[in-house]
Amino acid sequence: MSNIRYTKDHEWIRVDGNEATIGITDFAQNQLGDIVFVELPEIGRKIEKGKEAGVVESVKAASEVYAPVSGEVTAVNTGLADDPARVNADAMGEGWFYKIQLADAKELGDLMDEAAYKAFTAEQDKH
Amino acid sequence: MAEEKLAHTPLYALHQSLGAKLTAFAGYDMPVQYPAGIIAEHLHTRAKASLFDVSHMGQVVLSGADIAAKFERLVPADIIGLGSGRVRYTMLTNERGGIIDDLMAAKDGEVLRLVVNASRKAEDIAHMRGALGEGAVTYREDLALIALQGPAAAVVLARLVRGVEAMAFMSVASVDIDGVACHVTRSGYTGEDGYEISVPSDAAEKLARRLLAEPEVAPAGLGARDTLRLEAGLCLYGNDIDESTTPIEADLAWTIQKRRREEGGFPGDTVIRRELTQGASRRRVGIKPEGRQIARGHTPIVDVDGQEIGMVTSGGFSPSLEGAIAMGYVPAVVAAPGTDLRLSVRGVARPAQTAALPFVPHRYHLSPR
Numbered sequence: 001m002s003n004i005r006y007t008k009d010h011e012w013i014r015v016d017g018n019e020a021t022i023g024i025t026d027f028a029q030n031q032l033g034d035i036v037f038v039e040l041p042e043i044g045r046k047i048e049k050g051k052e053a054g055v056v057e058s059v060k061a062a063s064e065v066y067a068p069v070s071g072e073v074t075a076v077n078t079g080l081a082d083d084p085a086r087v088n089a090d091a092m093g094e095g096w097f098y099k100i101q102l103a104d105a106k107e108l109g110d111l112m113d114e115a116a117y118k119a120f121t122a123e124q125d126k127h
Numbered sequence: 128m129a130e131e132k133l134a135h136t137p138l139y140a141l142h143q144s145l146g147a148k149l150t151a152f153a154g155y156d157m158p159v160q161y162p163a164g165i166i167a168e169h170l171h172t173r174a175k176a177s178l179f180d181v182s183h184m185g186q187v188v189l190s191g192a193d194i195a196a197k198f199e200r201l202v203p204a205d206i207i208g209l210g211s212g213r214v215r216y217t218m219l220t221n222e223r224g225g226i227i228d229d230l231m232a233a234k235d236g237e238v239l240r241l242v243v244n245a246s247r248k249a250e251d252i253a254h255m256r257g258a259l260g261e262g263a264v265t266y267r268e269d270l271a272l273i274a275l276q277g278p279a280a281a282v283v284l285a286r287l288v289r290g291v292e293a294m295a296f297m298s299v300a301s302v303d304i305d306g307v308a309c310h311v312t313r314s315g316y317t318g319e320d321g322y323e324i325s326v327p328s329d330a331a332e333k334l335a336r337r338l339l340a341e342p343e344v345a346p347a348g349l350g351a352r353d354t355l356r357l358e359a360g361l362c363l364y365g366n367d368i369d370e371s372t373t374p375i376e377a378d379l380a381w382t383i384q385k386r387r388r389e390e391g392g393f394p395g396d397t398v399i400r401r402e403l404t405q406g407a408s409r410r411r412v413g414i415k416p417e418g419r420q421i422a423r424g425h426t427p428i429v430d431v432d433g434q435e436i437g438m439v440t441s442g443g444f445s446p447s448l449e450g451a452i453a454m455g456y457v458p459a460v461v462a463a464p465g466t467d468l469r470l471s472v473r474g475v476a477r478p479a480q481t482a483a484l485p486f487v488p489h490r491y492h493l494s495p496r
């Protein structure tokens with residue numbers, strides 16, 4: 001699991017060579033509650049680290065999804081259109097959002113590893 | 128988050144023990160959902176029965192000589208003609224015909240029992256004390272309010288109190304539940320059959336646990352309460368109605384009975400009576416966005432030419448219809464159900480149609496005529 005990195009906005013990114021899969025974390029889906037709509041970026045779009053890449057809507061609220069790193073979108077999880085609840089059921093697996101071709105692998109260095117993210121969410125839970 | 132001291136209802140410990148997710152609402156720390164989640168709680172309410180803590184709402188008793196006639200000077204409903212044991216939905220209006228708050232008024236012998244919105248109770252009480260006198264308005268902070276809503280509500284509550292299954296929609300009764308004097312109304316905010324039980328605070332948790340022990344009953348939070356009322360086409364104060372919307376614009380003309388339409392005698396009667404005969408220039412309507420894209424409150428409504436014509440006031444996901452639903456104000460000329468319009472969601476104009484309300488049919492226990 002060491003190739004997964006996390007952002008403070010609760011996205012995860014799993015790196016496999018020069019490609020990466022991105023989604024929101026289990027902590028995020030649990031905070032959002034029942035997810036009912038996901039707006040994903042178009043294939044071929046160049047996304048920029050820290051900028052909006054999509055929107056996830058739960059029954060309660062709409063939340064922006066930010067790009068953990070820069071890159072070009074190569075695939076999106078079309079299954080979420082009909083079954084957005086997959087994000088609740090399996091945020092880190094079947095509930096993935098989109099894949100990118102990394103623009104600069106060095107950007108990954110700014111992200112948290114699993115231990116750091118766990119500590120980060122434990123701190124957030126106190127508030 | 129602001130370090131505001133939140134109030135607790137008498138069921139706060141129960142919410143915690145049930146694993147509720149709590150959120151600040153109208154100054155109270157309230158359950159937005161329990162572990163089942165909003166969609167499951169919503170569907171359970173439509174299928175069986177759910178228990179909601181609505182103790183944050185203001186319970187106010189109006190009393191004194193000719194209280195019905197006096198209260199009529201503040202609301203457009205017929206209160207004098209309301210029989211004892213009956214409940215009416217009405218609203219406090221201002222001089223411009225705007226809505227200060229919407230409320231339920233139950234006539235119980237010589238007194239009126241009101242349930243007003245949590246977010247408005249301070250304003251309401253001040254307004255009513257100013258108009259009716261300090262002594263006429265008693266804020267019953269010593270009472271909790273529990274809503275039991277859903278098609279199984281009657282069979283469940285009848286196990287505790289015989290006879291409640293025969294109560295008509297919008298009626299009130301004084302009952303004894305395990306030795307505790309309560310007031311029960313057959314009413315609610317979900318579109319389903321159900322009850323609201325006014326119970327002394329110190330007996331509220333015991334009653335709630337007693338109801339939750341029934342196999343049909345599960346707890347539901349404010350999240351499900353909001354999706355249920357939106358499907359039922361019911362207004363949320365502060366979203367769909369406020370001091371700038373009139374009852375006629377809000378499609379609430381049905382709450383104004385014949386005598387009051389003819390006589391007036393309530394704040395804003397000039398505006399409201401004119402709109403009753405000539406129509407209001409804008410109207411609250413149901414809106415059905417195409418697909419699952421949600422249009423929440425404050426989403427601009429634009430016409431097919433891209434001109435902004437109104438605003439969504441409530442919008443969300445309908446668990447029963449598995450799609451987006453909304454309500455908002457549009458010019459009367461485009462208010463007819465099925466009219467094409469667009470919703471500007473994050474800058475993208477998305478297709479939608481006006482829709483008849485409610486989105487999900489009401490299933491109240493109406494008395495035979």
